Amino acid sequence: MQTSYWRIGDPDIRWVSIDLPEVAALRRQLLPDEPHVTTLAVSALDRSWMDHVDTGRACSSRRRAC
Numbered sequence: 001m002q003t004s005y006w007r008i009g010d011p012d013i014r015w016v017s018i019d020l021p022e023v024a025a026l027r028r029q030l031l032p033d034e035p036h037v038t039t040l041a042v043s044a045l046d047r048s049w050m051d052h053v054d055t056g057r058a059c060s061s062r063r064r065a066c
Contacts (some may be wrong), residue, residue, distance in 0.1 A: 005037055012036070016053055018044045 005015040019027060024041035026049045040049045 001046070004064065005034065006031070016040060016049075018042060018049050036038075 002017060003006040004015070013036060015037045017024070017027065017037060019039070019041065020043060024039050027039055038052065038053055042049045
């Protein structure tokens with residue numbers, strides 16, 4: 001299970017996790033809810049997930065590039 005968001009340690013970063021529905025359901029059971037994490041239950045090969053990425057939100061003030 002992918003846990004990079006929690007290991008990075010930057011609470012202001014926006015994160016999108018893309019996984020198959022079964023894995024996304026397991027992730028929701030095992031990992032804490034975070035306001036900056038969006039979990040999408042779709043195959044990464046299905047490009048429709050890109051429609052759910054919020055490109056209008058401001059970047060973290062600690063990051064130089066967005």
